[in-house]
Amino acid sequence: MTPQTTGKYLILFREDSVAEGVQLLSETFTTSSSDTLTFGELGVAVVAVDPTQLSSLNIASPDSPILAVEPEQVLYALQDVTPEGAIVSVSVDYLRGYRDAVTTLSDSLISSDQSQAExxxxxxxxxxxxxxxxxxxxxxxxxxxxxxxxxxxxxxxxxxxxxxxxxxxxxxxxxxxxxxxxxxxxxxxxxxxxxxxxxxxxxxxxxxxxxxxxxxxxxxxxxxxxxxxxxxxxxxxxxxxxxxxxxxxxxxxxxxxxxxxxxxxxxxxxxxxxxxxxxxxxxxxxxxxxxxxxxxxxxxxxxxxxxxxxxxxxxxxxxxxxxxxxxxxxxxxxxxxxxxxxxxxxxxxxxxxxxxxxxxxxxxxxxxxxxxxxxxxxxxxxxxxxxxxxxxxxxxxxxxxxxxx
Structure with missing residues (x-):
């Protein structure tokens, strides 16, 4: 599955060069303040720029205040799943049919061998x-x-x-x-x-x-x-x-x-x-x-x-x-x-x-x-x-x- 991205980019600054990194971004990109979000405590910024502009940051240079650039992604609350690993999403008709099909089998299995943990x-x-x-x-x-x-x-x-x-x-x-x-x-x-x-x-x-x-x-x-x-x-x-x-x-x-x-x-x-x-x-x-x-x-x-x-x-x-x-x-x-x-x-x-x-x-x-x-x-x-x-x-x-x- 391809990660879902937003079109923005995460910029990681060196821990001792956050201010310098923010200044470099402002000089390199023509963006409004609404296009840039800076996390000073974390040393990270999020910017909305054309990806072709990113090469101008020259992060490979040992003197660069920028350590890494990554696309911003979308994350999710991990869904409720059954113990068997399948996401819970089935129809009522399916459940009724399944119930009827396994009733006899389940009755025969409910015995002294039932799960000890339960x-x-x-x-x-x-x-x-x-x-x-x-x-x-x-x-x-x-x-x-x-x-x-x-x-x-x-x-x-x-x-x-x-x-x-x-x-x-x-x-x-x-x-x-x-x-x-x-x-x-x-x-x-x-x-x-x-x-x-x-x-x-x-x-x-x-x-x-x-x-x-x-x-x-x-x-x-x-x-x-x-x-x-x-x-x-x-x-x-x-x-x-x-x-x-x-x-x-x-x-x-x-x-x-x-x-x-x-x-x-x-x-x-x-x-x-x-x-x-x-x-x-x-x-x-x-x-x-x-x-x-x-x-x-x-x-x-x-x-x-x-x-x-x-x-x-x-x-x-x-x-x-x-x-x-x-x-x-x-x-x-x-x-x-x-x-x-x-x-x-x-x-x-x-x-x-x-x-x-x-x-x-x-x-x-x-x-x-x-x-x-x-x-x-x-x-x-x-x-x-x-x-x-x-x-x-x-x-x-x-x-x-x-x-x-």
Whole structure:
């Protein structure tokens, strides 16, 4: 699949030459201020120019303040998928026919050989994901930690979050931060949901963390690099310790990572901010299809999260670290049949995806940050060191299943 681009370009400046780089752009291109967006904290600009003009920047020169140029892309909230890896989109007639065809077979299989995991895991009080990651045994709550979730926004009216310290901002033109999709509210719920939800089971991890809800994806579930970068800069400027991004775009085998997102993530780590991102849902392992980690999770300095199911097996849809340059899986978390908060009037919903695994890691990172005072790369190292090793390839689950302190 060819990446969808916007016609604009991302320009990466040397960290010590941002002002010089901005000056070079103004001298090289005849653009209005509305055609250029500069992120001083990140050392990046987004410009709308004719691609033939880019060669005049001479970025190959060792004296150039510009390190890289890339087309601006569109990213997406990773869609809800079934445990088998297929996107949920079938007709009612098909479902009825399928039901009739398998009724006899399913009745014969429901016996003492039924899935032991489903029989053992009781979610009446706590979701299986919080149980598997030892959140229920932790004495930490994320107090004093700032967690930014960059997604489709947040349902500010959700009763489970009334009274919480929530800072919210929209970077989507024409749409306020109120979540009209549900994806963002679900992710925030897992990372930072209430200790006393209106309806059990308990689904939230860092229930005392400060929530920063950045709307970087529209209510339709898509957004541009510009919007994502605005959200990242906002989170860093506000001193957020962890940034959770359940978004991305598919990559191809052999494709390298974005130099610009890599530089941003590396600079964020040096400032003490850990960026966690979903590895992607493009695989369908039951059909023998395994796809590489998506953008921007494939950057070496972004913590890429794979999804596992209740039996601690890699989810069929979860991508794999198959690209040689970057693109590794760093850690795994519960991502199949995950219950969390949803936009009203539904309140709660159970869905699957690496999108659901990512906020598990973000929330648990907040607990470790509170417990140890570690930030940035040291916090990353601790998450990897404390993960539960799994009898699965590291290309699928990285260091293993994330564990709470």
């Amino acid at each position: 029989a053992v895991i009781d979610e009446s009080a706590v979701t299986w994901g919080l149980q598997a990651t030892e959140v229920t045994q932790s004495k930490y709550s994320g107090a004093g930690i700032k967690v930014a979730v960059l997604d489709t926004g947040f349902d500010l009216t959700h009763p489970d979050f009334l009274g919480r310290n929530v800072t919210a901002k929209s970077f989507v033109e024409g749409q306020d931060v109120q979540d009209g999709n549900g994806h963002g509210t679900h992710c925030i719920g897992t990372a930072c949901g209430s200790k006393t939800p209106g309806v059990l089971p308990l689904y939230g991890i860092a229930y005392n963390a400060e929530i920063y809800a950045g709307k970087v994806l529209s209510n339709e579930g898509s957004g541009t690099d510009s919007q994502i970068l605005q959200g990242i800069e906002w989170a860093i400027a506000n001193g957020c310790d962890i940034i959770s991004m359940s978004l991305g775009a598919a990559t191809q085998p052999g494709q390298s990572y974005s130099r610009i997102y890599e530089a941003i993530a590396k600079r964020a780590l040096k400032r003490g901010t850990l960026i966690v991102a979903a590895a992607g849902n493009e695989s369908n392992r039951s059909a023998g299809i395994i796809r590489p980690v998506g953008r921007p999770a494939n950057c070496p300095s972004i913590l890429a999260v794979a999804a596992i199911d209740v039996q601690l097996q890699v989810a069929s849809f979860s991508t794999q670290g198959i690209n040689p340059k970057g693109g590794q899986i760093d850690i795994a978390a519960p991502g199949v049949k995950v219950r969390s908060s949803w936009i009203l009037p539904l309140h709660y919903r159970t869905i699957s995806g690496t999108s659901m695994a990512t906020p598990h890691v973000a929330g648990i990172a907040a607990l470790h940050a509170e417990a140890t005072g570690l930030r940035g790369q040291e916090l990353w190292n601790l998450l990897a060191k404390s993960a539960q090793r799994l009898p699965l390839p590291s290309v699928d689950v990285g260091a293993g299943l994330v564990q709470a302190p």
